Amino acid sequence: MSTLRALARAQALAAGVAQPVATVRHLHLSPRPLVLVPLAMAGEANAPLAMLVGAAPDETRLLIVPQPRNRDQRFAFAAELAAVLLPYLDGHRGATEAVAVDRGRDVRHRYVDAPQLLVPNPAGITFLRLLGRATRFRRTDGEHPVHPSVPLLGRWLTFFAERAEHPGSSALVAMTDALTLHWATGQSAVEDLHLPALLGWIDPPAGHTGAEAAALAEDPARCPPAGPATDPEFDNRWLAPAIAAYAAAEADPAARAAAYAELERLLRDQLAPTWELMWRGVGLLRALPPGARVEGRWAGDRDAFTGYAEHLDAGGGPQPRRDGAVAAAQRLHRLERALTSCAVQRAYDDPLVMAEHRLAGEAFVGEVTLADPKRVDDSGKRPVLRPRIQLVTTEPVLVPVGAVLYSPTRPAQKARVVFVTPAADGKTEVVLELSGGMGRGLAAAPGSVPEAGERLCYTTLSEAFLPPATFPTAEETPRCPSRRPPTTPRPQLRS
Amino acid sequence: MTSSEQRLAAIRGGVPARRHNARTIAALTGNPGCTRRAVLDGAGVDKPKLAERIGFPARFGQSRFAITRGNAFEAQLKADGGVELLRLVAERLGVPPGDRADWTDLGADDLADRQRRSREVLAAAVPAGPDEPAALFDHPLLGLDVAGRRVYLEPDLVAARLAGRFHVVEIKSFPVIDGQADPGKVAAAAIQSAVYVLALRELLTAEGHDPELVSHDVVLVCPRDFANQPVASLLDVRKQLLVLRRQLDRMARIDALLAAVPEDFTADLTAEPATLAAALSTVEARYAPDCLAACELAYFCRHEAREQTAALGRPVREALGGVPTVPEVLALATGERTPEPEQAEAAALLRAAARLRAEALGLPA
Numbered sequence: 001m002s003t004l005r006a007l008a009r010a011q012a013l014a015a016g017v018a019q020p021v022a023t024v025r026h027l028h029l030s031p032r033p034l035v036l037v038p039l040a041m042a043g044e045a046n047a048p049l050a051m052l053v054g055a056a057p058d059e060t061r062l063l064i065v066p067q068p069r070n071r072d073q074r075f076a077f078a079a080e081l082a083a084v085l086l087p088y089l090d091g092h093r094g095a096t097e098a099v100a101v102d103r104g105r106d107v108r109h110r111y112v113d114a115p116q117l118l119v120p121n122p123a124g125i126t127f128l129r130l131l132g133r134a135t136r137f138r139r140t141d142g143e144h145p146v147h148p149s150v151p152l153l154g155r156w157l158t159f160f161a162e163r164a165e166h167p168g169s170s171a172l173v174a175m176t177d178a179l180t181l182h183w184a185t186g187q188s189a190v191e192d193l194h195l196p197a198l199l200g201w202i203d204p205p206a207g208h209t210g211a212e213a214a215a216l217a218e219d220p221a222r223c224p225p226a227g228p229a230t231d232p233e234f235d236n237r238w239l240a241p242a243i244a245a246y247a248a249a250e251a252d253p254a255a256r257a258a259a260y261a262e263l264e265r266l267l268r269d270q271l272a273p274t275w276e277l278m279w280r281g282v283g284l285l286r287a288l289p290p291g292a293r294v295e296g297r298w299a300g301d302r303d304a305f306t307g308y309a310e311h312l313d314a315g316g317g318p319q320p321r322r323d324g325a326v327a328a329a330q331r332l333h334r335l336e337r338a339l340t341s342c343a344v345q346r347a348y349d350d351p352l353v354m355a356e357h358r359l360a361g362e363a364f365v366g367e368v369t370l371a372d373p374k375r376v377d378d379s380g381k382r383p384v385l386r387p388r389i390q391l392v393t394t395e396p397v398l399v400p401v402g403a404v405l406y407s408p409t410r411p412a413q414k415a416r417v418v419f420v421t422p423a424a425d426g427k428t429e430v431v432l433e434l435s436g437g438m439g440r441g442l443a444a445a446p447g448s449v450p451e452a453g454e455r456l457c458y459t460t461l462s463e464a465f466l467p468p469a470t471f472p473t474a475e476e477t478p479r480c481p482s483r484r485p486p487t488t489p490r491p492q493l494r495s
Numbered sequence: 496m497t498s499s500e501q502r503l504a505a506i507r508g509g510v511p512a513r514r515h516n517a518r519t520i521a522a523l524t525g526n527p528g529c530t531r532r533a534v535l536d537g538a539g540v541d542k543p544k545l546a547e548r549i550g551f552p553a554r555f556g557q558s559r560f561a562i563t564r565g566n567a568f569e570a571q572l573k574a575d576g577g578v579e580l581l582r583l584v585a586e587r588l589g590v591p592p593g594d595r596a597d598w599t600d601l602g603a604d605d606l607a608d609r610q611r612r613s614r615e616v617l618a619a620a621v622p623a624g625p626d627e628p629a630a631l632f633d634h635p636l637l638g639l640d641v642a643g644r645r646v647y648l649e650p651d652l653v654a655a656r657l658a659g660r661f662h663v664v665e666i667k668s669f670p671v672i673d674g675q676a677d678p679g680k681v682a683a684a685a686i687q688s689a690v691y692v693l694a695l696r697e698l699l700t701a702e703g704h705d706p707e708l709v710s711h712d713v714v715l716v717c718p719r720d721f722a723n724q725p726v727a728s729l730l731d732v733r734k735q736l737l738v739l740r741r742q743l744d745r746m747a748r749i750d751a752l753l754a755a756v757p758e759d760f761t762a763d764l765t766a767e768p769a770t771l772a773a774a775l776s777t778v779e780a781r782y783a784p785d786c787l788a789a790c791e792l793a794y795f796c797r798h799e800a801r802e803q804t805a806a807l808g809r810p811v812r813e814a815l816g817g818v819p820t821v822p823e824v825l826a827l828a829t830g831e832r833t834p835e836p837e838q839a840e841a842a843a844l845l846r847a848a849a850r851l852r853a854e855a856l857g858l859p860a
Contacts, residue, residue: 007845010804010825043558231556321673395847
């Protein structure tokens, strides 16, 4: 928690309404995201109970499982969900674009659009991950055959769940995460996980403060939980009798249809409020202008989608239960790189995020007072263009002489700190020597060197490409005792 | 009856103390710094009723589906007289299960009788030689002193004479999928099992045996993946034992806690809600958002703490330089308030943060 965000929470509490912590939208929003609101049966291992799903507010499909403990019904639910999800995914496999790879020596293609899944909260992502795990290894032949779409659904859900761990990805997003990335409420992070309360703070109904709206949203009788866990009171009072009535009506088709309709009604009532909230959240996020680098990160999602679609087209198998040693290390490395680069990109895109880094001494904003755009350094073998500028800032400058800084307005240009001098009134003068991003030759391209009077941010955060590390192949990795055959996973529980 | 006990009885309003169980004892470790909680739990006040009476009802309902599932899984495991359980536990401990095992069901109606039998049978099960068969004890009844009162505890199973020691076996119905389980549920199971380990160690000590005969490794048996097949895992509960012992020691010194409580403090459920709320506010609480998941009184304490920075979460409070209340934070941030000498650093940070936020949002600083 940065002090800036913490202060925003305090301000939200005093103002009675959530406060912005971003000035631009930091995630991609599809024009037709597929919203999924799942409910699970209490006590069971991720047994689906119901789901509302659809790509527009008025396109709801309600899927229910009248007896969640019945495994055939569970897989029938999976097949129904596949009948919604798979066509939605296929709808994004239209036009492709060519992308140069290997420094332009080769070209590959990726889809110009990709699917986007939205769920209410991180527990919704866990639900999809486990549903993917429960279905991706299922066989379409043998003793307990499932519909051919079921293992395919499982592979795609697993793909999305893994993508959701990738920092900066918008492929599968929890609405509470998306909203708290942009707004700070006057409640704690634990309470922010409750979508109705979170939206109560961000967009309170007329005549209510955020705190009042959140308090109302906490009453499960007034506002059902956003799932996948159900309200125990609802389970005991309504759901259990309705499931029992459905089971008891086995022999009587008319009574069975009535019991099914009653279950549908009950479950729809539990899900519909969350469905509305999901689309309100989408609306709030859409109202923000997208950050400049969001499209670039979405291209990464499109790459991943294209790659996985090709993997499945080529008859690729399901994701393993567990990564091997090398795959796990590679994945961790990929996630770390994505985390670093996403944090830098967000700061470059958004002055309010950069302000967090300014407060932490990783960036400062100053006014250019002097500029020498023609300065040439001829001390080396060849003369090189090395303009210098002087900035005056009121902020503390914690970077040492010799450090290399970057400015979000000229990300390709390096600025080496030459002098840091305290000046009058607590101000600081900083002299920077610039290299790169000025065109070829010994004269800087117009506008490439900051001019006196410009107000600029300089930061230690670098957008420069982080080269991926190399890892040994699986064959080169020694077998260690902890590598067990995948058929006997050993529980490793942490408390 | 000691004077402390009399005072605790008076605080409850004369009604019998509410019984603790492993779950409530485990919950005690959640917020050990909270005096209000220690006093109310020490006195055995019915906190759910108290919370309801003062208009802040707790929300700790349990779905009947979850209860049914838990009972069904346990019954399934014990159905064959423990053969499969023994195999699972022995395999997890890395010892041969042997060709036979003693299965003793200690469940009975009479509490005192059950406790006496449990004590005798468990003490007699201390391994004497290497060739004795393993023994499993179903539903033994153990005792533990909490705030000067005896609390009865019922572990799912105790395994003796496997790997030369006693092991507490806890059966839970949450799934272990590809070797991973919900971390919150595992943590709760660990602390709850630690309560049993502690009680079993006390039992052995009282019978003149080495308490270390009870392993700090608890065997957790859960359904594996999405089916009903059981899988056993080991949980090291040493850390939980330390925390638990510290909190129980603190509650045992209830006299010291009561010294900080006003003479007329009451949690008598027959008193007026306003009187109760006023009384509660005279005993210091230490609300944190985590309380919402662990303490029945949390909604009341949250309401009371609504302007405290700690109510926004400990990381928020720390990021705000430890300044205790939101109005103070904002006054320091705008410079309206002159900071105390020890707040100078926090105030400078808050002023800088407020200035940066205003600048980025295009607001007047």
